[in-house]
Amino acid sequence: MTERRPHPGRVLIVGGGTAGWMAAISLAMAWIPLGAEITLLESDAIGIIGVGEGSTPKMRRFMQKLGVAEHEWMPSCNGTYKCGIRFPAWSTRPGYESYYHPFFSPSDDPFIRAFHQNMTLRQRNLDVHALPDTFFLSNYLAKHSRAPLGDGTLDHQTDYAYHFDARLIGEYLRKRSIELGVRHLVDTVTGVRQSESGAILGVDTQRGGFVEADFFLDCSGFASVLICGALRVPFMPYKDFLFNDAAVAMPTPHPDATTLRSETLSSALKYGWVWKIPLTNRLGNGYVYSSDYIDAATAEQELRQHLKLPESDTTEARHLKMRVGRLNHCWESNCLAIGLAQGFIEPLEATALMIVQDTVEHFIELYARGGFTPEHRDAYNEKINRIYDSVRDYVYMHYKLNSRRDTDYWVNARENRHVSDSVAAILEVWDNGGDLLGEIVRQRDYMSYSPTSWFCILSGMARFPKQPRKPRRDIPVIDPAGPRKACMEMLEHYPDHRSVVMAMQPAH
Ligand SMILES: Cc1cc2nc3c(=O)[nH]c(=O)nc-3n(C[C@H](O)[C@H](O)[C@H](O)COP(=O)(O)OP(=O)(O)OC[C@H]3O[C@@H](n4cnc5c(N)ncnc54)[C@H](O)[C@@H]3O)c2cc1C
Incomplete structure (x- = not known):
């Protein structure tokens, strides 16, 4: 009988967005005490997506597991409480022009x-x-x-979730992960070396040479450098079901300094919908739309009108493309994809980080039970696919x-x-x-x-x-x-x- 290993040895996480750091801190807590080495490599040339400011109540469980109190992390991330999501203008039926999806x-x-x-x-x-x-x-x-x-x-108790600044939450998790023993490298992956069987041996980087590991987490965002780039796992678009493939984001000041809403507003517009997320220092706004129906300039114009910004307003808009769908399977060989590298359902129910958490937690649990057997891997992949499809x-x-x-x-x-x-x-x-x-x-x-x-x-x-x-x-x-x-x-x-x-x- 082969001996079971309690952790997969040296783990290299490629990508330092929210997904990379959520994975790093979770693995650090579970595996560093057992002797694993966790390294996170992120590119200073490529950067993170920098949106993703709404969550589900699962995020509360995540923070509780880390053992950090709300007053410790929320202020440094401009965090606020979220009671649920309100959906104005999706229905035109009298009495039902807006409805609320509560946390219970x-x-x-x-x-x-x-x-x-x-x-x-x-x-x-x-x-x-x-x-x-x-x-x-x-x-x-x-x-x-x-x-x-x-x-x-x-x-x-009433269940709830949070809103937070996407960049600041990553920085917070990075600091905590490093304190827990995660090694942090800043460099850009330029190539991936594989064994004859296809397993990843390591990555070549722009400045630091070859970085090898036993197991790899692809958290490289929509680029999917390892899982799609090297391992060629197919991506399954959801385009037939969900039309939206682009977004334009624009922060604005709070209109009223005395009130802070505790909900996300997701209001339907002509070709999609707009999120309004209250943080302590600003509102996050963004129009999610289908580029088959309008171009980026028209979407930006419609968003500006919706936000009632004057013609003279010079707030910069960020235009984003979205790859909506999921991988055929997120765990292939010695690589697991997490976050945008793995898949993305447009952000209407703010579910992306919830799936990051599911993916990491199920992986840690399952690995503890059986390691790298193909049966475990297949069952895991099916389970994660079900989560994606059912949220979709x-x-x-x-x-x-x-x-x-x-x-x-x-x-x-x-x-x-x-x-x-x-x-x-x-x-x-x-x-x-x-x-x-x-x-x-x-x-x-x-x-x-x-x-x-x-x-x-x-x-x-x-x-x-x-x-x-x-x-x-x-x-x-x-x-x-x-x-x-x-x-x-x-x-x-x-x-x-x-x-x-x-x-x-x-x-x-
Ligand atoms: C419009 C929009 C709105 C969203 N709203 C929400 C929301 O409300 N709630 C929610 O949960 N989620 C939301 N999301 C999703 C959320 O933004 C992401 O799930 C989350 O930010 C995690 O992203 P990531 O870490 O996977 O990728 P990224 O943030 O893109 O990070 C990718 C990382 O990979 C690194 N990288 C890439 N290529 C290389 C390379 N060659 N070498 C080295 N490093 C590399 C980059 O440096 C970066 O560190 C939204 C997404 C979009 C597009």
Whole structure:
């Protein structure tokens, strides 16, 4: 029997964006105590993508695992709290022109049942209130710019995520990784040497010569220097499902110095959507669009108008191309790709760093269980592919359910015939008044999103039969005033968001 190795020896991470440093710190914590050598090599000539400022609640777990308190890292990254995402202008249906995708709290439990009751009635064409916003505490927190931190008198916690400056979070993780023993090299990879079997032996660099290792992490962003460049793993575009392939980003000052919102706004425009992310020092804004429908200059113009910037404004816009899709498999031979090198689903639900975390954590767990066996590798690759495809499906649903008629872009997105089996089954059950929860449970091995998230998007975008009827008297209908009142009463237990994050700032 061959002896199992607890770590893969010398590990070289190529790329020092958020993905590279998240991987470095995770591997350092798991493997340096076992004797592994972790080196991160990044190019000073190429730079990082420098966007990616929204997260999911998984990031909270990541920071907790690192053992760093929020007041230690948030101020240095201009970090703020995120209660959820609001989606204005995706639907044109009266009463449903905007909806909110919440992060959940145990206090939502009774209201989730109430929401479910009304949503099911509305799905069966009865005229009842079914907008998800009403039923979830985090919507009220976000609307009233509260921090999702209860005052300790409530018997539950509210889940939440963060916003942060993409560059500063990388710098923070770099500092911590180096403290934990990660070696840091600044150089540019110019070539990759492989053995006869195809395994990577090491990389040639511009200034420092040959750097060898036993295992490689490709975190080189869209360039995918190792996994696509050397190992030739095919890339599978999601273009048929998701049209957007470009973005233009532009920061602006906060319009109001007294309020700090605790949500991401993702507002639909003519050919895509705009994110608005509040940091402590500025707003991050960006228009994600399809270059098949508009050019970069028109997109920038539409963004400037949306942000109400005067003609004289000289804020510089950053134009970005996006490679949307995923690798056929992210672990090939002795190389694992993570981050943009591995794949990217457009940022509508801010899921990229969540997948980085999943990829790294599953890899560490799986490696501890069995090392480099082909069976483990195949199972791992399938699992990561499922995560990508199922997140893609959830993002796709926003486009599929839109009811805008202003441009071909929106009409084509709605009428898109490319539908995954998973989405087709969900729509079939929903449109026929069937058991959606049962369907989602049936698909549980595939799904990344909870049943409640699916209910929220289907109801929030008002995918209902038209011309609803009045419910019969004997059918129990939930009056939205009940959950609204209860959530408003809970608000007093949550502090003002701006006051909380400003109190964390170091005194000058
Ligand atoms: C418009 C847009 C919006 C986004 N919004 C979000 C969001 O809200 N939430 C979210 O989670 N994610 C978001 N993302 C994704 C997020 O930006 C990335 O997942 C994250 O920044 C990680 O990027 P990365 O580290 O993989 O790549 P990069 O930041 O591009 O880093 C690549 C690294 O590789 C190095 N490199 C490249 N080639 C070489 C070479 N030859 N030699 C040596 N080094 C090399 C570079 O120097 C750099 O250090 C967004 C992405 C885009 C495009």
